[in-house]
Amino acid sequence: MMIKTGGQIVCDALIREGVEVVFGLPGGAILPLYSTLGSYPELRHVLVRHEEGASLAADGYARASGNVGVCMATSGPGATNLITGLATAMMDSAPVVAITGQVGRAAIGSDAFQETDITGATLPVTKHNYLVMDTRDLAATIKEAFHIARSGRPGPVLIDIPRDVQAGEIEFDEAEWDKPVSLRGYNPPTVAEESEVATAAALINEAERPVILAGHGVIISRAYDELRELAENAQIPVVTTMLGISAFPEDHVLSTGFPGMHGMAYASLALDQADLIVNIGGRFDDRITGDTKRFAPNAKKIHIDIDPAELGKNIKVEAPVMGDVRHVLGQLNPQVNKTTHTKWIQHVEQLKADHPSLKIRETDELLGQHVVKAVSDATKGDALVVSGVGQHQMWAAQHYQFKNANSWFSSGGAGTMGYEVPAAMGAQLAHPDKEVWTFAGDGGIQMTLSEFATIAENNLPVKIAILNNNMLGMITQWQDMVFDKNFYANTYTGNPDFVKLADAYGIKALRVTNQDEMEGAIRAARAHDGPFIIDFMIYADENVFPMIPSGQSVAQLIEENL
């Protein structure tokens, strides 16, 4: 037995959970923990400039590494600033643990300085959360929190610790670490019921026009090989969801893009014309289905998901299969017949030929699509790619050709603008040796560009491509196409000079205004051993196509006039 403070127990617990990096910003109520953190060199603390940067960086770190991302903040505004990152992680199933300081126990409920009921405030955006009222409960709580964050369908867990619980000293028994986590109400499934697998296999074996819809779950459970085996064995075209991008190599002949609102026309059409959709770890999001009543009306649906609440939530499915994607595919693959589907594959190839969604229109203007394609070509599809939210996100998802598994990080469910910079920081820290590119909009980047300082301070070699049209591009597109050209609050006339701004942070930067300068700038950024910002001044009057307007179906598919 030895005497330990709450802060020491927290740090010991983090190390035991394999944590290497913590994103945080101190404040009064978490100072007892921070006073300990410095004596744990195994834990690299990255000091962010705004707590939203911490939670989004933890999310990016978690997705890129597959390990739990950790962020810390103080009580009150520090904790509430984390919320957007937690909501982002919740929607996209990223394992994140957030540790917040809280006012002392005696002050809880008294509206004390910087007191916010953060466990109450984060109820809907966390998988679970805790208020730890006794230093003796810390070790078990942190162990439980990491277990919940990373198992089953991953998600964010918040641990709120009053400052006197952090400072409290207790006789600590090291045997405490060995106690297993036991949660009566939490038993996430792994393998699926054999009968469910057999039903799914039978549907696949009798299908004539099957399509695989591979979601984020394939990436989370690292089922790349199993997915490929299924696709190749039964010759099934693979459509990914936007978050499923990089679950399947895009240079593979069966790769059929991503569908939905701004997905490739041929992907949406393949789903629409299929007689069977095998949804693997996706959730039939409204950006894919549009009007659920008109979504793939002639297809039977198999839905493989670890979360029972997703099965049948948005779309009626003939064969729900509950289990971890990798385990389920391991059970399913031996039961699937080797076949060719030659006619159907030829038909899908024809769809690709008839609907060249990735063809960029002929123009001398500098388009966002050109930039993404140039970065894709320069990096040979090998980079880790992050994006913000908006037009540039769709162009990045469309035109970057991803070769490697788990190389695309974007806020799909929450649609969090400002994700691009902090998440790229997290991805770079997870993979210090890999090339990280982040595509940003001039709107979103201004939401979290305080983290330029963090990037500069840590000399993180992130390459930031701002697709700058001096406006909220997607807002403009919607006002143009859906709101009768009623443009309002869509243009940014007061944008800073991003090159000068980068210079102020000590970050190298270039501005690109035409196609000719593009490749040179990308080469310069790649050659520079450190962060680099390129301000691409793109043609502003450009909409993202294809487009299926919200709540519609493929019947309303709009393709660009090439």
Added chain:
Amino acid sequence: MVEIMANGLARRTLVALVENKPGVLARIASLFRRRGINIASLAVGASEQQDLSRMTFVAEGDPSTVGHIAKHLDKLIEVVDVSDISDQNVVWRELAMVRVKATPDSRPRVIQLANIFRVSIVDVGAEAVTMEITGDTEKIDSMITLMQEFGVEQVMRTGRVAMLRSALSQGGEDGAYSEQQISNIVARAGLDSGSV
């Protein structure tokens, strides 16, 4: 039984076994609110297992959403077990206390009606009597309607508590009771058929 109400919303009955910890009710309430489901009634109490409470909800909402709520509830870490028993053979009760105006003139009629409904009078005052009614929602509703003639001063209802029937062998193959079986049981137990 899934009740479809006049406004098209569905009503379902759920029973959950939950950890008896602070904040559990807030988690559950937050989930219902987030999914756009109204809690029409809620009854909470200790269960037969230590540290676990049992809750009965009557949930009201869009039929497809409310049909899915048990799965969402089951995802809460502190919810150990939950079942949507709407389609199952259950016995359920609600308790209400109703204070009815009763002057010396009207009191005999109030008490007479109470006796017909097998309702106990638990308090008698100079101007009012308080009665305790146990039964299903309809029985309590009709009792309250009847009493309006005298003047209903206050109503306090517990919400529904429900339990699966164990005596399935008494029911048909699907566990449901036939009309004949129900009337037999009613006669045997001397119950008002509205309370079965």
